[in-house]
Amino acid sequence: MTAFQSPVDHRAVLARYGAEVPRYTSYPTAPHFAAGTGGALWDELCDGLDPEAPVSVYMHVPFCDRLCWFCGCHTKQTRRYDPVEAYVGSVVAEIAAFRRRLGFSPKLGALHLGGGSPSFLRPDDLKRLSEALHAAFDFAADAEISVEIDPSDVTDETLSGLRALEVTRVSIGVQDFDPAVQAAINRPQSFEQTRDVIAALRASGLVSINIDVLYGLPLQTPERLDATVEQVIALQPERVALFGYAHVPHVKKHQTMIRTEDLPGSEARFADAARAASAFRSAGYEAIGIDHFALHGDKLAKAARSGTLRRNFQGYTADPCDTLIGFGASAISRFAGGYVQNTVPTGLYQGRIAASEPAAERGYRLSQDDMIRSHMVERLMCDFALDLGALSDRFGVAAQPYVREALRLAAIDPDGLVEVTGRRFVIRPEARSLARTVASWFDAHLRSGEARYSKAV
Ligand SMILES: C[S@@+](CC[C@H](N)C(=O)[O-])C[C@H]1O[C@@H](n2cnc3c(N)ncnc32)[C@H](O)[C@@H]1O
Numbered sequence: 158m159t160a161f162q163s164p165v166d167h168r169a170v171l172a173r174y175g176a177e178v179p180r181y182t183s184y185p186t187a188p189h190f191a192a193g194t195g196g197a198l199w200d201e202l203c204d205g206l207d208p209e210a211p212v213s214v215y216m217h218v219p220f221c222d223r224l225c226w227f228c229g230c231h232t233k234q235t236r237r238y239d240p241v242e243a244y245v246g247s248v249v250a251e252i253a254a255f256r257r258r259l260g261f262s263p264k265l266g267a268l269h270l271g272g273g274s275p276s277f278l279r280p281d282d283l284k285r286l287s288e289a290l291h292a293a294f295d296f297a298a299d300a301e302i303s304v305e306i307d308p309s310d311v312t313d314e315t316l317s318g319l320r321a322l323e324v325t326r327v328s329i330g331v332q333d334f335d336p337a338v339q340a341a342i343n344r345p346q347s348f349e350q351t352r353d354v355i356a357a358l359r360a361s362g363l364v365s366i367n368i369d370v371l372y373g374l375p376l377q378t379p380e381r382l383d384a385t386v387e388q389v390i391a392l393q394p395e396r397v398a399l400f401g402y403a404h405v406p407h408v409k410k411h412q413t414m415i416r417t418e419d420l421p422g423s424e425a426r427f428a429d430a431a432r433a434a435s436a437f438r439s440a441g442y443e444a445i446g447i448d449h450f451a452l453h454g455d456k457l458a459k460a461a462r463s464g465t466l467r468r469n470f471q472g473y474t475a476d477p478c479d480t481l482i483g484f485g486a487s488a489i490s491r492f493a494g495g496y497v498q499n500t501v502p503t504g505l506y507q508g509r510i511a512a513s514e515p516a517a518e519r520g521y522r523l524s525q526d527d528m529i530r531s532h533m534v535e536r537l538m539c540d541f542a543l544d545l546g547a548l549s550d551r552f553g554v555a556a557q558p559y560v561r562e563a564l565r566l567a568a569i570d571p572d573g574l575v576e577v578t579g580r581r582f583v584i585r586p587e588a589r590s591l592a593r594t595v596a597s598w599f600d601a602h603l604r605s606g607e608a609r610y611s612k613a614v
């Protein structure tokens with residue numbers, strides 16, 4: 158038996174390359190953006206925007222009416238609504254300032270409202286945001302409009318607000334349905350409540366549903382996770398995201414409420430992820446990238462089959478736009494020439510908007526090396542393969558050192574994670590769960606800086 162036919166020893170791989178690698182929702186990853194450079198870079202990158210090329214928009218809502226202890230998102234719990242209303246006013250002003258800066262209305266191909274919990278917004282505020290966006294952008298007739306939803310927020314008012322926004326897809330947090338796990342993460346949410354919210358969303362014509370499930374949660378046993386997966390399948394969402402819980406209490410203080418001794422170890426996490434993935438596949442879902450599943454007819458499944466899947470800050474997407482404009486505190490924008498991230502603290506963000514200053518705080522200008530590596534990392538994360546011929550077609554002679562680098566890495570790969578067939582550098586099917594590790598081979602920034610990442614599996 159050759160090394161390429163042997164099973165992959167995940168433990169050996171994680172010991173060799175380290176268990177903590179980026180999720181590569183961008184390359185370089187956000188910790189490498191430089192503080193204080195965002196405003197000037199944002200201004201410069203706006204000049205390079207092509208008025209004819211459609212853009213995507215991300216809008217961040219950093220508020221929730223509850224605080225789940227596992228949460229790694231930029232959000233804060235608020236019991237009063239007036240800060241949320243004031244924040245929406247700032248986002249409206251930021252959108253108008255962007256439009257003034259450009260002097261034209263870009264075409265909008267996709268809009269995503271994330272958080273936090275955008276479902277916490279009152280219909281009036283959703284309407285204000287929608288009007289501001291329609292005044293600044295030229296919406297495509299088939300624009301994808303997606304919203305992240307905490308089902309515990311959803312009322313008849315929420316549904317009418319989402320309908321007015323013409324939402325095409327909602328993403329619902331489930332995590333785990335087991336009451337003991339929910340108690341350990343401070344997130345009570347019954348199956349019945351989730352089922353009823355999904356039925357109401359579907360009855361409102363909000364057709365496509367995504368559900369988020371987490372493995373690696375405290376007190377989560379194989380039986381509890383399997384039961385959750387079965388219940389999620391019963392709800393028949395068009396898409397599922399299966400994420401590994403990222404425990405980073407050094408960054409997110411409320412995660413210290415989770416007892417480390419209640420967390421499953423690396424081997425259990427790996428086994429749980431593999432079992433859940435296999436259950437989704439057996440139920441007819443197609444595996445998309447490292448952590449998504451979709452029914453055959455869903456756009457994400459079609460994009461994965463045709464090699465046009467993309468990866469951005471929200472994870473996998475079928476949206477082909479190269480430019481993403483982020484609004485709101487902590488939102489990241491991606492331009493052809495670089496990234497900028499808005500300042501994270503909500504008060505600081507609102508202060509900058511009130512002072513008519515750019516909200517961007519951190520920035521990163523992409524070199525040609527970054528652009529080529531970014532493309533390689535994205536294709537590995539989306540296709541589990543790199544077409545070396547296509548890389549040369551895209552970047553010309555500049556691609557040659559990277560083609561040689563890929564061939565050299567494949568030749569020395571001691572764990573048999575990849576193979577080269579023809580002009581393709583391919584992650585073996587058995588090693589797909591280690592795609593982040595293979596992508597990290599091409600990460601020239603990984604060892605620089607103090608960035609800390611979550612577990613590879
Ligand atoms: C903004 S939330 C989803 C919408 C809504 N706020 C909710 O909780 O239902 C986005 C998703 O990120 C995932 N997430 C949050 N914290 C995480 C963490 N520490 N590790 C891994 N995934 C996490 C969860 O699956 C969550 O549903």
Ligand code: SF4
Binds near residue numbers: 224230330
């Ligand atoms: S998981 Fe969702 S509802 Fe819970 S704190 Fe995070 S963003 Fe808010």
